[in-house]
Amino acid sequence: MTELSHIDRRLHASRIASYVVMAVSLIVLLFPLAWLLATAFKSRGEVFMVPPTWWPRQPTVEPFADAFTPTMLRFFFNSILIAALTAVVSTAIGACAAYAIVRLQHWATNLVLLFFLGSLAFPLPLLMITLYLLLSRLGLIDTYPAVVVGHVILTLPVVIWLLKGFAESLPVEVEEAAYVDGAGVLRIIWLVVLPMMRPGFTAAAIYVFVTSWNEFTFGLTFTTSSDMRPLPAGITLLFLQEFQYQWPQMMAVAATATVPILVLFLAFQKNFVEGVTAGAVKS
Amino acid sequence: MSYVFRQHRLAALLLLMPALLFAAAFLVYPLGNGLWLSLTNASALRPKAKFVGLANYTYLLSTSEFWTVIFNTIVIVGGAIALSTAVGLALALLVNRKLPGVALFRAGIFQIWIVPWISVAILWGWIFNADYGVVNYLLMDVGLIRAPVNWFADTTTARVVIILGFAWRMIPFMMVVSLAALQTIPAEILEAAAVDGAAPMQRFLRITLPILRPMLVTLALLQLVKLFQEITLPWILTQGGPVNATTTLSLYTYKLAFQQWDYGLAASAGTLWLILLSLIALVAVRLTRRRYQ
Incomplete structure (x- = not known):
């Protein structure tokens, strides 16, 4: 009896310790x-007060109104468009490839997979030199497709890897049964395979969107006019120069830049974790 | 059945084509051409490139600047990986208990994950600001420093600030993957060790850590590849300064290519980067294997 209560007390103490550590880490x-x-949400005067105020005394949305000029809205629009386009293109190409790799099961297709995964380590500036020359010859510099190509390069390997996991779990018997019933290959892929892979598409598309939204260098290099800049490049090249030392305005933009990702996270929490950890975790 | 099967294989091959064409045009060709450019004096400012052999490589390897850049990259990327792995693993151990409220804690930590790099960069510039930054205020308040620190003016503190930025942003990811790995360890093993009288620290060092090691090495390599590419933080916070202290290999290579327009030199820096990564990966894989034999 005394033995048990002793263990109980120790367990209790370690619980309290855990909560304390959790609270401190969170803070x-x-x-x-x-x-x-x-x-x-601070005014210009309040932000430079010493000692600082921990919470705005007179919260104001002025920093947001100041920072969100038509140019800034254009950056947001560009980034959303580029991220959405990349999500569609990368997921489509990646899904086809993943399914093919799983069904072909050939040493050559495994080599393709290995090459894609290895390409994650290719230094981007090294690739960008030739891509830049190639895209300028095609007249694509300063267009959305140029940035999309760059972002597909970044995301396609991970999409293939992620969707390969999903394709492997598809029972081949279902497809075979459809053959026996007389369905053609295209019909089977369209009506049987695609619906089964849908949860994978969500995770992959979220991963691609988040990566594209975060990406800085391709957007910086492959666009030249302020109308075409994605958010990170636009912020760096124009906003940070114009609003130097106007911290509330800068924080207003930094906070708003997280909103699209926050929305994705809240809407698809499970797929989000699966996508952003890219198959490293199976939840 | 065999006819249908052949048809199926043909369809699968067709499905692979878009990815193959994309890889050929935007991965194989740029990489191959990049390797070739590293042997030339190609430049956007020069109409015709000339083959120069290994001159770019010997030049880079002979400048002290390049070695500083390698040193910075290893210190900054290595520091960020070590710090985020340690904190992520610690948080995972904390969360890996069935305590009420743990879900809330995880949701809280996840908030860091959704912050884009550009916002991290802007935010770090503000909290480490020399005159009005809250970090200086807090450190002075508790008496750790007497006068405000000009974080971005000193080589060591500038590196520390960048490391903290990288690590902070990666902690949620490291926590989630460490937690997933922890949950693969059967509870019976740890319980048996506890019954045999092993202290918690002993259990962690002797059982948990060895089981996790291969996963931790893989994760570290993944983060290594990712952070080698990451450029936003040093670009916005320090532009690589002071005196190149935060110029990482990616920033250096990028600047060579798109600010000095020296494609040849940039391409050879990129190639050396690829070689360095391969060497590190090789050593890491070797080290983990030997431990297991």
Whole structure:
């Protein structure tokens, strides 16, 4: 009896310790985010106060109104368009390839898979030199397709890897049964395979969207006019110059840039984790 | 059946074509041409390129600047991976218990994950600002420093700030994957060790860590490849300064190609980067294998 209560007490103590550690880690790790939000709603005078105010005394949305000029809205529009386009293209090409790799099961297709995974380590600036020359010859520099090509390069290997996992779990018997019933190959892929792979598409598309939204260098290099800039490049080249030291405005933009990803996260939490960890975790 | 099967294989082959064509045009060709350019003096400012052999490589390897860049890359990327792995694993151990409220904690940590790199860069510039940054204020308040630190002006502190930025953003990812790995360890093993009188620390060092090691090495390599490419933070926070202290290999190669327009030199820097990555991967794989034999 005494033995048990002793264990009980120790368990209790270790629980309390766990909660304390959790609370401290949350406070430390989330502090930068809280500070981002707090600053975004401060007035010009309040942001430079010493000691700083932990929460805006008179919250104002002025920083947002200042920062969101038509140019800034254009950057957001460009990034959303590019990320959505990349998600469609990368997921489509990747899904076809993943299914083919699983069904062909040939050493050559495994080599293709290996090449794609290895390509993740190819230095981007090295590829970008030739891509830049190629895209300028095609007259595609400063267009959306140029940036989309770059972002497909980044994401296609991971999409193939992710969807290969899904394709492997498809029972081949279902397809065979459809053959026996007289369905053609295209019909089977359209009516049997595609619907079964849909959860994989969601995870892959989320991964692609998030990666494209984050990407900086392709957007910076393959666009030249401010009308075509994706968000990170636009912020760096125009906004940060124009709004230097106007911290509330800068934080307003930094906070808003997380919104599309936040929406994706809230809408598809499970697929989001699956997609962004890219198959490293099977949830 | 065999006829249908052949038809199926043909269809599968067709489905593979878009990916193959994409790879040929946008991966194989740029890589091959890049390797070729590294042997020339190609430049956007020069109409005709000339074959120069290994001159670009010998030039790069003979400058102290290049070695500084390699050093920066290893310190910054290595530091960020070590820090985020340690914190991520610690948080995963914390969360790997059936305590009420753990889901809330995880959801909280996930918020860091959704912050785009560009926002991390802007935010880090503000909290580490020399005059009005909250980090200086807090450190002075608790008495750790007397005067405000100009974080971005000193080589060491500038590197530390970049490492913290990288690590902070990667912690949620490391926590999630570490947790998934922890959950593959059968509880019976740890319980048996506990019954045999192994202390928690002993159990962690002798059982959990060895089981996790191969996964941790794989993850570290994945992060290595990713962080070698990451350019946003140093670009916005320090532009590679002060005196090149935060110029990583990616920033250096990028600047050679698209600011100095020296394609030949940039291509050879890129090739050396690829070689360095391969060497690190080879050593890492070797090390983990030997431990298991």
